[in-house]
Amino acid sequence: MxxxxxxxxxxxxxxxxxxxxxxxxxxxxxxxxxxxxTTETTIDQEATAVLRAEKPLGRFVGLDIYFDRGxxxxxxxxxxxxxxxxxxxxxxxxxxLPFYRAMAFTMTFVAVVTPLTIVLGLIIALAIxxxxxxxxxxxxxxxxxxxxxxxxxxSLILFWMVDSRGVIGSALVALAGDPDFSLKASTGLMxxxxxxxxxxxxxxxxxxxFYAGLQTLPKDQLEAAQIDxxxxxxxxxxxxxxxLMPLVTFVALIQLMDNFKVFEPIIGFNAAAHAQSxxxxxxxxLGGETRQLSSASATSVITIIGVAILLSPVLVRTWRDFKxxx
Amino acid sequence: MFFRKVALSSAFALMxxxxxxxxxxxxxxxxxxxxxxxxxxxAVAQECTGAPVESNLTSEHQTINVAGLSGNxxxxxxxxxxxxxxxxxxxxxxIRPLNDLxxxxxxxxxxxxxxxxxxxxxxxxxxxxxxxxxxRKDILEQAGVEVPTTYEEMxxxxxxxxxxxxxxxxxxxxxxxxxxxxxxxxxMFLGYGGTHFKAGSAEPNVNSEAGINALNMMKxxxxxxxxxxxxxxxxxxxxxxxxxxxxxxxMWGSRASQQTTTEGVLEEVVAGHAIAAxxxxxxxTTPASTLxxxxxxxxxxISDAEAEATFIAMKHGIRPEMLNEETxxxxxxxxxxxxxxxxxxxxxxxxxxxxxxxxxxxxxxLLHSAxxxxxxxxMQGKESAEQALVxxxxxxxxxxxxxxxxx
Numbered sequence: 001m002x003x004x005x006x007x008x009x010x011x012x013x014x015x016x017x018x019x020x021x022x023x024x025x026x027x028x029x030x031x032x033x034x035x036x037x038t039t040e041t042t043i044d045q046e047a048t049a050v051l052r053a054e055k056p057l058g059r060f061v062g063l064d065i066y067f068d069r070g071x072x073x074x075x076x077x078x079x080x081x082x083x084x085x086x087x088x089x090x091x092x093x094x095x096x097l098p099f100y101r102a103m104a105f106t107m108t109f110v111a112v113v114t115p116l117t118i119v120l121g122l123i124i125a126l127a128i129x130x131x132x133x134x135x136x137x138x139x140x141x142x143x144x145x146x147x148x149x150x151x152x153x154x155s156l157i158l159f160w161m162v163d164s165r166g167v168i169g170s171a172l173v174a175l176a177g178d179p180d181f182s183l184k185a186s187t188g189l190m191x192x193x194x195x196x197x198x199x200x201x202x203x204x205x206x207x208x209x210f211y212a213g214l215q216t217l218p219k220d221q222l223e224a225a226q227i228d229x230x231x232x233x234x235x236x237x238x239x240x241x242x243x244l245m246p247l248v249t250f251v252a253l254i255q256l257m258d259n260f261k262v263f264e265p266i267i268g269f270n271a272a273a274h275a276q277s278x279x280x281x282x283x284x285x286l287g288g289e290t291r292q293l294s295s296a297s298a299t300s301v302i303t304i305i306g307v308a309i310l311l312s313p314v315l316v317r318t319w320r321d322f323k324x325x326x
Numbered sequence: 327m328f329f330r331k332v333a334l335s336s337a338f339a340l341m342x343x344x345x346x347x348x349x350x351x352x353x354x355x356x357x358x359x360x361x362x363x364x365x366x367x368x369a370v371a372q373e374c375t376g377a378p379v380e381s382n383l384t385s386e387h388q389t390i391n392v393a394g395l396s397g398n399x400x401x402x403x404x405x406x407x408x409x410x411x412x413x414x415x416x417x418x419x420x421i422r423p424l425n426d427l428x429x430x431x432x433x434x435x436x437x438x439x440x441x442x443x444x445x446x447x448x449x450x451x452x453x454x455x456x457x458x459x460x461x462r463k464d465i466l467e468q469a470g471v472e473v474p475t476t477y478e479e480m481x482x483x484x485x486x487x488x489x490x491x492x493x494x495x496x497x498x499x500x501x502x503x504x505x506x507x508x509x510x511x512x513x514m515f516l517g518y519g520g521t522h523f524k525a526g527s528a529e530p531n532v533n534s535e536a537g538i539n540a541l542n543m544m545k546x547x548x549x550x551x552x553x554x555x556x557x558x559x560x561x562x563x564x565x566x567x568x569x570x571x572x573x574x575x576x577m578w579g580s581r582a583s584q585q586t587t588t589e590g591v592l593e594e595v596v597a598g599h600a601i602a603a604x605x606x607x608x609x610x611t612t613p614a615s616t617l618x619x620x621x622x623x624x625x626x627x628i629s630d631a632e633a634e635a636t637f638i639a640m641k642h643g644i645r646p647e648m649l650n651e652e653t654x655x656x657x658x659x660x661x662x663x664x665x666x667x668x669x670x671x672x673x674x675x676x677x678x679x680x681x682x683x684x685x686x687x688x689x690x691x692l693l694h695s696a697x698x699x700x701x702x703x704x705m706q707g708k709e710s711a712e713q714a715l716v717x718x719x720x721x722x723x724x725x726x727x728x729x730x731x732x733x
């Protein structure tokens with residue numbers, strides 16, 4: 001526990017409250033092919049090495065990075081609050097700050113994908129459970145395929161299909177009757193595509209969990225309900241779902257966590273222009289030519305806090321059930 | 327085992343047809359980009375015998391080269407870099423000055439190949455690169471228009487092609503949100519005479535008239551592009567060109583020779599393909615493009631013996647004899663004895679026209695990232711050019727304060 005969970009988190013938190021030393025810049029003559037020599041600015045390595053040797057962690061910045069424009073943007077939000085006169089204007093301007101724009105997408109994604117995944121998973125589980133036993137194995141395998149496919153590949157395939165020259169893209173162009181119609185050029189449609197992908201990818205997981213739960217369904221309860229004249233819908237509502245409730249909580253927990261960290265579809269769909277998430281920010285910070293470790297660490301810590309807040313209602317409920325059971 | 331080695335090395339010597347002297351005594355490990363010219367250099371460097379020469383050539387090189395050259399001893403002994411990516415290595419102080427090694431083993435290298443930063447030789451360049459015009463001469467003839475020399479003329483050409491119904495979206499461009507989009511902005515911004523930073527400081531200077539003009543020109547061009555342009559990188563743009571969907575575009579010189587030789591290129595594209603100098607914009611004389619070099623460095627956190635072996639192997643990789651019919655067209659080589667091929671004329675024209683080199687400043691990578699993240703909103707028509715540039719400067723400033731370039 002200490003080695004695998006506590007230590008990495010401590011190191012990430014530490015990294016996020018320290019930043020690199022102020023760069024010591026010098027002007028030097030630099031020569032390159034086809035251009036010749038010009039005066040350029042570069043880092044004075046000797047002076048920087050002295051600074052680094054003195055304080056290897058860097059300079060202490062406290063929570064500055066958490067509050068800068070790339071993250072919570074405290075000053076910018078304060079200024080917006082003071083200058084905008086209506087709530088609508090405030091929120092539309094807020095969408096200009098990267099963190100809040102990313103949160104708008106992430107929260108929409110979480111709020112839509114999580115419940116739909118659970119409902120779809122339950123429907124598939126019930127449907128397959130009622131099949132003849134010879135068909136079950138085959139159908140289980142096919143239902144699991146979206147989860148077996150690597151997320152990046154799955155999203156890339158969908159991405160090519162919705163390309164304006166792809167199968168779905170061409171069909172949409174024909175339907176819309178506009179040769180310039182493009183799913184990838186519209187933020188709203190891109191969100192829909194990402195959400196559909198999210199459900200498609202996660203539903204098999206919910207299905208497998210619920211299907212396992214259905215195998216433990218007490219037969220006598222169902223028979224009793226049937227004798228009482230319960231319809232199929234009433235059986236599901238009053239017997240099956242209550243029996244699966246702990247599993248629903250479990251799937252909801254895992255899905256909330258996963259969806260909050262949505263990442264692969266954004267990369268696979270090349271959706272950076274339309275949708276961002278905290279995970280894609282970390283990817284950008286570390287993937288640029290100049291790596292921003294402190295910024296990436298701060299975003300990581302914010303992700304941990306965000307997941308904790310999201311999960312708190314479910315966790316509190318589980319805790320109450322647990323205490324009640326004793 | 328011994329005999330096999332002897333047999334192998336003599337076979338190699340015979341194959342090369344000359345008694346090349348590339349004998350090294352310590353390991354060499356290369357990390358670099360994956361395009362054809364670099365593959366060629368890596369392959370020749372691996373001819374060296376006496377110690378293993380490993381290479382990891384990948385398009386993800388820039389995300390692994392700093393980590394791979396840190397640590398002591400480091401995983402890689404050399405990184406193949408360009409003007410943009412050498413900055414990160416110098417910022418982290420993981421590459422060594424090559425003055426001693428050049429003095430000892432540098433015979434045959436040309437003075438212009440040496441990248442000098444304040445008296446220290448930090449890299450040895452072997453090829454030049456620039457974005458320039460590629461177009462379909464058959465389509466332009468069909469539309470009855472001249473080859474453009476400015477972006478204003480390119481808009482007219484695009485309108486002519488579209489209005490005559492020849493192509494719906496004749497203009498191509500690597501406008502994918504992120505690095506590519508920022509690079510296209512850099513080109514246009516420099517073409518309008520902009521400078522990225524206030525003189526002698528890390529203060530951003532993109533929110534200027536040149537910046538707004540550059541964005542408006544990019545927006546105007548995007549009207550003639552495939553509506554998915556914000557997801558098209560160089561590869562996707564080239565695929566559109568090869569499929570005959572694009573008639574005119576600004577594209578990397580390093581891709582010029584392979585443009586029509588890939589499998590599945592339409593015949594009319596092969597026949598109609600042509601290249602020309604980069605375009606100017608806004609009445610300026612400096613092309614709206616940037617000049618690049620690619621070269622190799624030697625790591626700092628390795629033993630002197632490994633550094634020496636690396637220098638010898640990499641210099642072997644770019645020796646004049648490596649140029650042949652197959653490798654010559656792959657790039658605009660800076661190697662002695664290089665005879666420019668037709669595919670090289672765009673990059674040479676860029677150099678002759680005085681194209682600005684991509685800035686080699688410690689903080690330019692942060693500005694490039696900020697541009698890539700913030701300009702997509704403007705390109706989608708969600709905000710004004712002024713607002714986009716204000717956002718770019720604010721995003722850059724936050725990052726530069728974190729990295730200690732601004733207070």
